[in-house]
Amino acid sequence: MAHPSSYQPKSGFERWLDARLPLPRLMHDQFMVFPTPRNLNYWWTFGGILTFMLAVQIVTGVVLAMHYIPSEDHAFESVEKIMRDVNWGWLLRYTHAVGASMFFLAVYIHTLRGLYYGSYKAPREVLWILGVLILFLMIATAFMGYSLPWGQMSFWAVTVITNLFSSLDMVVPGLGTKIVEWIWGGFSVGGPTLNRLYALHYLLPFVIAGVVVLHIWALHMPGNNNPTGIDVKTAKDTVPFHPYYTIKDGFALVVFAMLFAGFVFYAPNFLGHPDNYIPANPLQTPPHIVPEWYFLPFYAILRAIPNKLLGVIALVASIGILFFVPWLDTSKVRSTRYRPVYKWFFWAFVATCIALGYLGSQPPEGMYLVFGRIFTAYYFAFFLLVMPIVGKLERPRPLPGSITESVLGRERGRDAPKSARAKRLREEVA
Amino acid sequence: MKRSCCAAFVALLVLLPGLALAQGDAGGNHGPTIAPQEWSFAPPFGSYDNAQLKRGFEVYRRVCSGCHSMRLLSYRNLGEPGGPEFSQKAVETIASQVQIADGPNDKGEMYLRPGRPSDRFRSPFANEQQARASNNGALPPDLSVMAKARPGGPDYIYALLTGYKPVPEGFQLAPGMHYNTAFPGHQIAMPPLLQDGAVKYTDGTEPTLDNYARDVAAFLMWAAEPKLEERHKVGTRVMIFLLVFAVIMYLAKRSVWSRLHHRDASHAA
Numbered sequence: 271m272a273h274p275s276s277y278q279p280k281s282g283f284e285r286w287l288d289a290r291l292p293l294p295r296l297m298h299d300q301f302m303v304f305p306t307p308r309n310l311n312y313w314w315t316f317g318g319i320l321t322f323m324l325a326v327q328i329v330t331g332v333v334l335a336m337h338y339i340p341s342e343d344h345a346f347e348s349v350e351k352i353m354r355d356v357n358w359g360w361l362l363r364y365t366h367a368v369g370a371s372m373f374f375l376a377v378y379i380h381t382l383r384g385l386y387y388g389s390y391k392a393p394r395e396v397l398w399i400l401g402v403l404i405l406f407l408m409i410a411t412a413f414m415g416y417s418l419p420w421g422q423m424s425f426w427a428v429t430v431i432t433n434l435f436s437s438l439d440m441v442v443p444g445l446g447t448k449i450v451e452w453i454w455g456g457f458s459v460g461g462p463t464l465n466r467l468y469a470l471h472y473l474l475p476f477v478i479a480g481v482v483v484l485h486i487w488a489l490h491m492p493g494n495n496n497p498t499g500i501d502v503k504t505a506k507d508t509v510p511f512h513p514y515y516t517i518k519d520g521f522a523l524v525v526f527a528m529l530f531a532g533f534v535f536y537a538p539n540f541l542g543h544p545d546n547y548i549p550a551n552p553l554q555t556p557p558h559i560v561p562e563w564y565f566l567p568f569y570a571i572l573r574a575i576p577n578k579l580l581g582v583i584a585l586v587a588s589i590g591i592l593f594f595v596p597w598l599d600t601s602k603v604r605s606t607r608y609r610p611v612y613k614w615f616f617w618a619f620v621a622t623c624i625a626l627g628y629l630g631s632q633p634p635e636g637m638y639l640v641f642g643r644i645f646t647a648y649y650f651a652f653f654l655l656v657m658p659i660v661g662k663l664e665r666p667r668p669l670p671g672s673i674t675e676s677v678l679g680r681e682r683g684r685d686a687p688k689s690a691r692a693k694r695l696r697e698e699v700a
Numbered sequence: 701m702k703r704s705c706c707a708a709f710v711a712l713l714v715l716l717p718g719l720a721l722a723q724g725d726a727g728g729n730h731g732p733t734i735a736p737q738e739w740s741f742a743p744p745f746g747s748y749d750n751a752q753l754k755r756g757f758e759v760y761r762r763v764c765s766g767c768h769s770m771r772l773l774s775y776r777n778l779g780e781p782g783g784p785e786f787s788q789k790a791v792e793t794i795a796s797q798v799q800i801a802d803g804p805n806d807k808g809e810m811y812l813r814p815g816r817p818s819d820r821f822r823s824p825f826a827n828e829q830q831a832r833a834s835n836n837g838a839l840p841p842d843l844s845v846m847a848k849a850r851p852g853g854p855d856y857i858y859a860l861l862t863g864y865k866p867v868p869e870g871f872q873l874a875p876g877m878h879y880n881t882a883f884p885g886h887q888i889a890m891p892p893l894l895q896d897g898a899v900k901y902t903d904g905t906e907p908t909l910d911n912y913a914r915d916v917a918a919f920l921m922w923a924a925e926p927k928l929e930e931r932h933k934v935g936t937r938v939m940i941f942l943l944v945f946a947v948i949m950y951l952a953k954r955s956v957w958s959r960l961h962h963r964d965a966s967h968a969a
Contacts, residue, residue, distance in 0.1 A: 308960065350772050350845065353927070360927040361934070509960065517956045521949035528942045535935025536743035539848055547849035547924070548841075557884075678964065 275299050300490055305508035306515050307496035309677050313387075314494070315522030316380040322523055323373040324482065328475050330366040331415075338418065340468035342461040345420035346549045364538040370412050371541045372530045374564035377405060378623075385595070386616060388604030389495040395596040397488035400481055402592040407478045409565070409589070414471035416562060420464060421546030426559045428467070429459050434572075437579040458552065498676045499604025500669055507673035558633060566630030567623050571649065573634040574642040584646070591653045598653055600661030608667040612660045619652045732882055734852035734859045737914070741921060745936065747929045748922050751903055753784035756919025759912050761794075762899045764843065767835060767890075769823035772844035773923055776817040782929035783922055791817050798822045836876045838889035847917070847924040854917040856882065861913035864892040 277295040279285040288295055337356050339348040352359035381401070384390055390398035413431060417424045432453050438446030455462030493502060502508055509515075533540065541563060545556050561569050571588045575581035591598075606613050622645045629645065632638045670676035740749045757778065760770070775795035778786045786794065795815035800822060803810035815822065824840075825831035832839050850856045863882035867873050877887040894912050901907045905915075922928070 347772070354772070354777075360931060364931075513956050514960075517949070517953045521946065521953045524942055524946040524949050528939065528946065531935065531938050531942060535931055535938065538931075544849050544851050544853075547845040674964075 273299070273305055276303055302510065302512045304490065304511040305493065305502070305505070306511045307494050307502055307507060307673050308509045308514070309496050309498065309673050310494060310515065310518075311497055312518075312522055313379065313383040314496075315519045315526075316376050316383065318519035319376045319523055319526050320373070320380060321482065323369060323376055324475065324479060327366060327369050327373060328479070330362050330369065331472070331475065334362055334366055335472060338468075340418065340465050342420065342464060342550075345418060345464060349419045361534070364534045366415075368530065368533045368538060368541065370415060371533070371562070371564060372526070373408065374412065376526070377408060378564070381405065381592075382620060384495075386606045387495055387497055388499050388599070388601070388606065390596045391499075391599065391601075391604050392596070393492045394488070394495060397485060397492070398596055399593055400485040400488055402589070404478055404481050404485060405592070406589060407474055407481065411471060411474040411478065412562070412564070414467040414474070417464065417467045418471065419546055420550045422548040422550060422554075422556050423543045423546040423559070425459060425550035425552065426556055427561055428463060430559055432459065432463070434578075434582045434585070437582045440579045460552075495604065496673060497605060497607060498670055498673055499608070500673060500676075503672050504674070560631055563627065563631075566628070567626035567649075568630070570626040570630035570642045571646045573630075574639065574646040584650075588649065591650070595653065595657070598657040600658050601664065601666070602661075603666040603669065608669055609660075609664055610667060611664040612656070615652060615656045615660060618648065619656075622648050622652070732884070732886075734855045734882060736852075736855050737858055737917075739854060739918065739921070741918070741928055743932060743935075744939075745932060747932065748782065748784075748918065750783075750785050751905075752915050752918045753922050754786065755901055755903065755905060755911075756915035756917070756922075757784055758901070759894070759899050759916040760843070760919055763893055763912075764916065765821075765824060766893075767824055767831070767840035768843045769825070769840075770821040770844045770923060771823060771842050773821045774817070775815060775819055775821065777923075777926060779817070780926070783926055784919070788817075795819060836889060840890070843920055843923065845924040847921040849924075853924075854921045857917040857920055858913045860888075861894055861916065862909060 275295060275298075277288075277292075277298040279288045279294070284294055287293070334352065337348065337352045337359065339345060349363065352363050354360075356362070384398065384401065413427070417428045432450055435449045435453065436446035438449060440446070451457060453463070454460065455466060496502075543560065543562075560566070568585055568588055572581045572585040575584050601609060601612065603609060606616050625641070626645050626649065629638050629642045634642065671680070740746055740752065760768075775791055778784050778794060779788055779791040795817050798815040798819075799812040800815045800819050801810055802813050805811055825834065828839060847853045847857060852859070859882035860880060863880045865879055865881050867879040871879065871886070873879060874887060877889060878891055879886055880888040894909055894916075896908050898909075899907060899912060901911075905911055925931075
């Protein structure tokens with residue numbers, strides 16, 4: 271939020287640095303005292319959790335890279351060497367592998383929160399678009415990372431996904447095949463493919479970190495949205511980021527870390543696929559090729575479309591459509607809390623994503639395919655029909671006068687509550 | 701908030717029967733169900749039973765290793781903490797009982813020497829072709845991470861080794877194959893070599909197929925996950941730390957946010 275700087279250099283050195291590189295001023299204004307709506311709920315803690323996850327993935331990943339060998343003959347064995355002979359290698363690898371799942375869990379919650387509270391609406395369109403860009407980069411990074419252990423699922427997932435480009439043959443004959451061979455670095459998935467996927471897997475997280483900086487910059491121009499979706503009106507509506515949100519985000523992060531640690535220490539392979547402990551074998555296709563759980567909804571959409579090229583287009587569009595959400599939603603009101611009709615469509619959309627995830631893990635035949643098509647249809651209808659039409663027709667519920675009023679109640683929004691207990695009761699009712 | 705939860709719940713109710721229907725439709729595609737067994741190494745606090753791993757290694761050495769390699773393991777692993785924990789001397793003896801191809805020596809020739817603890821487990825076949833030629837065309841898979849490479853893990857290994865049953869009427873069994881209830885498709889090339897009394901146990905455990913299967917499954921679990929005990933131990937500490945940390949953070953959060961009440965009060969005044 272563009273607010274006047276309240277930074278006071280405390281020493282000669284700080285004054286000297288402030289005139290040259292005002293980093294302390296930036297930290298003070300944008301982190302310590304940054305005015306943040308006072309009513310952010312725990313769904314807002316996932317931004318901090320995601321930053322933490324990116325750091326975890328980069329730190330564990332860099333150390334893993336010191337031991338990993340990106341070659342057809344040694345990749346699988348080097349991963350097992352990390353598990354057996356590298357000090358704390360098992361912890362590094364399981365943290366990195368489970369970390370990918372936790373990263374996606376957090377990013378999906380973060381995205382759905384933005385969708386629910388209308389955080390994409392003006393003036394936060396660029397913030398939202400950068401977020402979708404990060405999601406795209408994360409998907410690419412995770413896909414490449416999954417190929418590195420060079421197990422059966424790694425190999426066949428790479429084969430299936432890179433082959434999607436061959437659908438371009440339906441547009442220009444030969445073009446798709448050329449692109450696929452260019453990506454492979456040969457005539458089949460092999461050593462050169464693995465080597466380049468590794469190079470890009472190491473590169474992309476730093477690109478993500480760069481876009482995250484832009485994402486936070488774009489967040490700090492308009493400031494945070496909040497559960498009511500109404501703008502900050504007075505200073506009373508806000509609290510300084512520190513200590514209010516450092517402590518709230520910190521608490522949520524520790525709780526999230528417990529879930530994370532629970533998987534790492536007690537069920538590290540629960541979210542993976544047993545087939546990836548079989549070394550890659552180009553001559554033997556696994557009976558069911560399935561991606562990691564976080565790609566299953568998109569996989570279901572890909573397979574729901576009978577035409578390969580259209581399936582690939584639907585796959586890309588299923589995430590790409592998020593770019594247009596700020597202009598697809600015609601509602602004047604940001605928060606779904608005050609949208610009695612849209613609310614139902616929103617939760618049906620969440621259920622659709624979960625259902626597509628389940629269907630993506632099943633073979634594409636019989637009823638699975640029928641349901642896959644129904645849910646795919648709703649997935650797109652939610653964006654293309656529900657968002658524009660419901661936004662126009664729906665009568666939103668009355669909005670509170672201010673953020674403070676929504677927290678403390680109408681009469682007490684102006685005055686103060688008589689007791690903290692009364693306030694807590696009100697919060698519970700809300 | 702309550703209302704949106706309600707909406708989500710209703711949406712799920714509508715979806716579930718449909719999904720259940722879909723489940724019934726393609727249920728036949730999945731492999732046979734594998735009965736879960738009780739294991740000493742079950743999370744969150746489980747650890748390996750050293751004696752069981754030693755017996756399991758004996759079963760592997762006497763029976764399985766005739767066809768199955770374990771390329772990712774070294775003899776030294778048998779003496780490491782959190783495993784069978786053979787004594788240093790026992791590890792050296794076990795290693796020295798196999799002949800390992802080494803070289804080339806200074807005349808440029810390969811030669812055989814007794815194994816050392818640092819050697820990898822010797823593979824029964826020189827290469828895949830030799831393995832297939834000796835096994836009717838079938839390739840006995842490497843067992844190093846087998847306990848993580850099949851759905852069900854050790855439960856599956858136990859079910860497979862105890863799953864040889866007489867061929868049911870009307871079942872078409874290909875020549876040289878064996879009927880097994882746990883194997884996907886029920887036709888397995890591996891013969892039922894593991895039978896009651898096939899391996900001598902020296903610690904008084906009954907030498908039955910059931911015990912062999914259980915012990916070798918536990919051994920293979922250790923082989924696939926040699927740091928499991930350390931993982932469980934560190935996990936306990938990390939979880940206790942995080943739990944205490946979470947309580948402290950929660951209390952700190954409440955204390956910080958209670959300042960807001962004072963601020964609201966002073967604003968009104």
